[in-house]
Amino acid sequence: MSDIFKLSDRITLLPVVHGSGNFAREIRSRLLSTPCDCLAVALPEEFQTTVEAGIEKLPHITVSCLREPNGGVNFVPIDPCQPLIMGLRIAMQEGIPRKFIDWNQPEFEPRSILFPDTVALQGLSFEKFCAAIMVSLKRPEADSFHDLRARWMAFQLHRLEMEHENIIFICSILDWPWVKEAFAERKEYREPLPAGATPHLYDLRKNSLYFALSEFPYVTSLYEKYRLNLKSDRNTSIDGIKEILLHAREEFVKKRRLRYHGLSAHTLQMQLQYIRNLSILDNRLTPDLYTLALSAKQVGGDAYAIATLEAAKEYVFQEDRDSSLETIDLSIEQAVIDSEEGAVAAINRLSETDMEWRRLNLSPEPEFEKQGEWKYNWDPHGQCSWPPEDEKIESFNTHVREQSKILLSNDLARSEKFTSSVKDGIDIRETLRNWHTGDIYVKEVPPSRGKVEIVVMIFDDEPSPDLYTWRQTWYAEHEEESTLCFFATEYLEKMVGPGIGQSVYGGCMTIFPPRPIPNIWDDPRMRMADTLEEKLLEAAFFHSRERHVTVVSPNAPRLSWRNLARHYKKRIIHIPLKRFSSQTIDKIRYFHVLNGKEIRSYAQRFIRDM
Amino acid sequence: MNHNERTLKIDGVEIHLSRPDTTEPRWIGQTDLLKQILACWLVVSEKDLPLSPRIVGMPGIGKTTLAMAAALERKQPLYIFQCTSDTRPEDLLISPVLAESGKITYHASPLVSAMVTGGICILDEGNRMNEKSWASLAPLLDHRRYVESIIAGIQVRAHREFRSCVTMNSDESTFEIPDYILSRMQPTLKLDMPSFNDELAILKYHLPFVDDEFLNLTVEFLQRSHQFDLDFSPRDGLHILQYAVKRLRQDKSHPLAKDDYWREAVSKVLGEEALDLDELASRKRRALGGERMPMGLGDFFFSGDNPLHPDSDS
Numbered sequence: 001m002s003d004i005f006k007l008s009d010r011i012t013l014l015p016v017v018h019g020s021g022n023f024a025r026e027i028r029s030r031l032l033s034t035p036c037d038c039l040a041v042a043l044p045e046e047f048q049t050t051v052e053a054g055i056e057k058l059p060h061i062t063v064s065c066l067r068e069p070n071g072g073v074n075f076v077p078i079d080p081c082q083p084l085i086m087g088l089r090i091a092m093q094e095g096i097p098r099k100f101i102d103w104n105q106p107e108f109e110p111r112s113i114l115f116p117d118t119v120a121l122q123g124l125s126f127e128k129f130c131a132a133i134m135v136s137l138k139r140p141e142a143d144s145f146h147d148l149r150a151r152w153m154a155f156q157l158h159r160l161e162m163e164h165e166n167i168i169f170i171c172s173i174l175d176w177p178w179v180k181e182a183f184a185e186r187k188e189y190r191e192p193l194p195a196g197a198t199p200h201l202y203d204l205r206k207n208s209l210y211f212a213l214s215e216f217p218y219v220t221s222l223y224e225k226y227r228l229n230l231k232s233d234r235n236t237s238i239d240g241i242k243e244i245l246l247h248a249r250e251e252f253v254k255k256r257r258l259r260y261h262g263l264s265a266h267t268l269q270m271q272l273q274y275i276r277n278l279s280i281l282d283n284r285l286t287p288d289l290y291t292l293a294l295s296a297k298q299v300g301g302d303a304y305a306i307a308t309l310e311a312a313k314e315y316v317f318q319e320d321r322d323s324s325l326e327t328i329d330l331s332i333e334q335a336v337i338d339s340e341e342g343a344v345a346a347i348n349r350l351s352e353t354d355m356e357w358r359r360l361n362l363s364p365e366p367e368f369e370k371q372g373e374w375k376y377n378w379d380p381h382g383q384c385s386w387p388p389e390d391e392k393i394e395s396f397n398t399h400v401r402e403q404s405k406i407l408l409s410n411d412l413a414r415s416e417k418f419t420s421s422v423k424d425g426i427d428i429r430e431t432l433r434n435w436h437t438g439d440i441y442v443k444e445v446p447p448s449r450g451k452v453e454i455v456v457m458i459f460d461d462e463p464s465p466d467l468y469t470w471r472q473t474w475y476a477e478h479e480e481e482s483t484l485c486f487f488a489t490e491y492l493e494k495m496v497g498p499g500i501g502q503s504v505y506g507g508c509m510t511i512f513p514p515r516p517i518p519n520i521w522d523d524p525r526m527r528m529a530d531t532l533e534e535k536l537l538e539a540a541f542f543h544s545r546e547r548h549v550t551v552v553s554p555n556a557p558r559l560s561w562r563n564l565a566r567h568y569k570k571r572i573i574h575i576p577l578k579r580f581s582s583q584t585i586d587k588i589r590y591f592h593v594l595n596g597k598e599i600r601s602y603a604q605r606f607i608r609d610m
Numbered sequence: 611m612n613h614n615e616r617t618l619k620i621d622g623v624e625i626h627l628s629r630p631d632t633t634e635p636r637w638i639g640q641t642d643l644l645k646q647i648l649a650c651w652l653v654v655s656e657k658d659l660p661l662s663p664r665i666v667g668m669p670g671i672g673k674t675t676l677a678m679a680a681a682l683e684r685k686q687p688l689y690i691f692q693c694t695s696d697t698r699p700e701d702l703l704i705s706p707v708l709a710e711s712g713k714i715t716y717h718a719s720p721l722v723s724a725m726v727t728g729g730i731c732i733l734d735e736g737n738r739m740n741e742k743s744w745a746s747l748a749p750l751l752d753h754r755r756y757v758e759s760i761i762a763g764i765q766v767r768a769h770r771e772f773r774s775c776v777t778m779n780s781d782e783s784t785f786e787i788p789d790y791i792l793s794r795m796q797p798t799l800k801l802d803m804p805s806f807n808d809e810l811a812i813l814k815y816h817l818p819f820v821d822d823e824f825l826n827l828t829v830e831f832l833q834r835s836h837q838f839d840l841d842f843s844p845r846d847g848l849h850i851l852q853y854a855v856k857r858l859r860q861d862k863s864h865p866l867a868k869d870d871y872w873r874e875a876v877s878k879v880l881g882e883e884a885l886d887l888d889e890l891a892s893r894k895r896r897a898l899g900g901e902r903m904p905m906g907l908g909d910f911f912f913s914g915d916n917p918l919h920p921d922s923d924s
Contacts, residue, residue: 207911207912208911208918210911211911262789262792262793264793266793267793267796270661270796270797271796271797273658273659273661274649274650274661274796274797276654277649277650277652277654277661278645278646278649280649280652280654281645281648281649281652289907290907293907294646295797298646298663298796298797298798298799298800299796299797299798306910309907309910310910313910313911329912329916329918330918331911331912331918331919331920332920334917334918335918336917336918342917343917343918357907357908357920357921358907359906359907359908359921360906360907361802361906362906362907362909362910428700428706428761432706432714432761578789579788580788580789581787581788581789581791581792582789583789583792584787
């Protein structure tokens with residue numbers, strides 16, 4: 001080990017940046033490779049019992065909390081990615097005696113600076129990293145809290161030297177030069193002030209983990225998993241981000257039962273590249289939660305961003321109800337220990353990095369109880385659509401009809417020599433091809449034969465009747481809206497707001513210009529169909545006044561569909577579903593049912609963009 | 611390349627280049643978005659490639675201005691291509707033009723001009739363009755970074771410094787863009803309506819001669835319309851102010867009529883129903899009741915009434 005960390009022949013000082021998994025790894029490897037008969041840490045003596053009890057409970061996360069006379073608390077999170085906790089954990093595991101030698105006073109004084117990203121430790125030695133930071137460290141004011149701490153710890157180290165031969169001392173990198181100086185110069189010290197209270201160990205609620213842990217809860221759980229399985233955790237801080245994204249994609253696809261989605265490996269690669277660039281512009285090497293959620297929102301939409309957030313804060317080892325301890329809720333510099341007392345100021349003793357909370361507009365899933373309440377209050381007599389979604393489906397239908405027309409007239413376009421009329425424009429390609437003749441060619445695109453009145457869209461290859469239990473025929477509210485028949489999922493199963501349910505089309509059929517038809521799902525005249533999609537197709541063939549019916553589906557029309565068409569003397573124009581972007585399809589498939597027209601006035605606030 | 615004549619020879623074919631846009635717009639507010647575009651265009655090594663983001667939002671909100679401001683920040687020549695529903699691949703790349711001599715000359719579009727000069731190209735209102743035109747850009751938007759001009763019979767490779775972005779309106783598009791193109795235009799940067807102070811600063815910047823009373827009236831009106839998710843943009847605000855000021859100039863003798871002119875401007879620019887914002891607001895309030903809408907990052911950790919909620923202002 002380099003001499004820069006040597007305080008004396010018997011003491012090695014390991015300076016750390018609090019809240020860094022990379023530093024925790026470094027401390028573990030140094031402790032395991034260096035002879036040590038005493039580990040000293042920069043925490044006050046009164047914390048020893050609770051902190052060590054918390055370490056015994058790892059990977060379950062607990063917090064050692066000390067009440068301050070002003071009503072607030074200061075606390076030590078028992079976080080496996082905290083280098084100091086890692087050091088204590090290793091020492092306990094190896095049977096090395098531990099000493100808590102920090103100075104204390106009733107009210108802790110926090111400090112925070114902007115550290116370089118500690119991921120740099122992966123390409124830089126511990127010594128170089130610490131030396132690089134040291135030049136920018138500011139000396140604490142004389143007789144200030146942190147000055148007194150440094151002098152007291154130096155004195156304690158002198159005492160330990162008399163009892164032990166190989167002492168390793170872990171303290172914040174911000175204290176390193178001043179402890180070293182006080183140790184070398186044997187500076188005067190003051191006795192610590194009595195704390196007035198003793199720390200208490202609390203269980204931490206799941207939702208507070210993000211505010212107590214230094215890494216993302218998911219990354220912390222990866223460190224713990226690798227520890228349990230004796231696997232290398234060398235690149236966990238970077239690979240953990242990739243794993244969060246993969247896990248989020250998996251959950252996103254599973255939850256929405258998506259068959260096709262745009263989150264390919266290529267898209268994730270672009271997202272990672274974008275995350276990297278955003279982090280660089282924020283003077284970091286790894287992203288914070290805001291950057292992660294923002295990039296997910298901008299690459300895959302709100303739903304994917306929510307899945308990413310949920311994945312990032314997932315910590316599999318924490319169960320709210322399993323602990324016998326009292327619980328604590330933590331947020332940014334605030335805590336709730338007793339709900340009657342409310343929020344009190346809370347200072348993390350192992351956090352010295354500036355943390356910025358940035359706002360991001362995202363709508364989380366409503367709570368389960370809220371959904372139940374909204375479902376209970378649903379008026380069975382009111383049901384209507386959400387006009388922006390009507391517009392979307394109409395616009396898409398217009399596009400599909402245009403495409404159908406192009407398909408119908410595709411083969412009829414022809415070029416001819418220019419004589420008296422330019423017809424549908426000069427055919428520049430044909431003109432160039434015959435440049436040597438000096439003739440100009442014009443293009444003529446004759447009108448298509450026939451129109452398309454009905455468009456059928458089938459989104460699933462084999463739609464299951466158990467999934468798509470809601471079947472309806474909706475009539476147009478005005479002349480610009482189609483008559484719509486569809487099968488979809490039950491909207492009451494997914495309430496997103498008061499009087500707002502969400503459903504997913506399995507298939508739908510639109511008739512434009514609109515006209516009233518009997519509900520196709522009860523119409524006894526159509527009885528050839530066996531499946532949901534065939535029922536929709538049969539109704540389309542039955543009601544279409546035009547010869548051609550456009551069918552948008554994932555696969556080519558089956559024989560049974562063609563037989564149906566033949567029976568009703570119709571022709572299918574097939575457009576593959578893949579021709580449209582999955583984003584477009586999602587925008588159409590996911591729709592909302594409102595419990596009456598008055599809900600339209602505020603539905604926007606609850607309906608999330610796809 | 612001959613800079614004066616702005617012509618370039620590629621594989622023996624002489625190409626005439628477009629001129630860059632020299633406007634120098636100023637971006638006001640929403641600085642995060644500017645940073646996000648710059649992040650997309652950042653490359654950190656030889657093998658790294660820039661991203662081509664989509665900028666989306668309501669019309670008149672400043673999407674093109676944002677992209678122009680980002681280009682200005684990077685100090686690169688800026689080219690803007692206005693996409694339309696009848697834009698053909700050759701319009702987007704290289705068009706043949708019959709010269710006076712009777713020969714064909716090849717003219718590079720703003721996009722190709724940006725590609726070869728190492729500039730930045732904004733494909734404005736990209737969702738107006740059809741699939742066929744988009745397809746011609748597929749190799750440009752991935753690691754290949756070139757386009758093939760069928761008309762000129764050449765392959766044009768993009769300069770290392772070439773960057774691009776696409777603006778799209780949130781209204782219904784003329785064409786649906788296929789997946790393989792959308793996946794190349796990532797991420798999607800959504801521009802929201804500006805805050806009160808930003809909107810005021812925007813209007814003041816463009817119309818510095820308008821008095822504060824008119825400005826405040828307009829910004830308050832726009833802000834309230836944003837709250838009700840109406841599609842009135844800062845551009846509408848500019849039009850209202852311009853019209854109101856011109857009407858006021860016609861009749862300087864009645865200073866008390868200011869408010870009337872402003873109301874007239876609103877109804878002429880946005881229609882009569884725009885004056886009914888109050889009625890719209892009260893209806894909305896009645897319908898919404900006391901329900902709180904969860905809408906932020908903090909809602910993923912604590913419920914809205916929790917004192918620990920990180921987004922609460924207390």
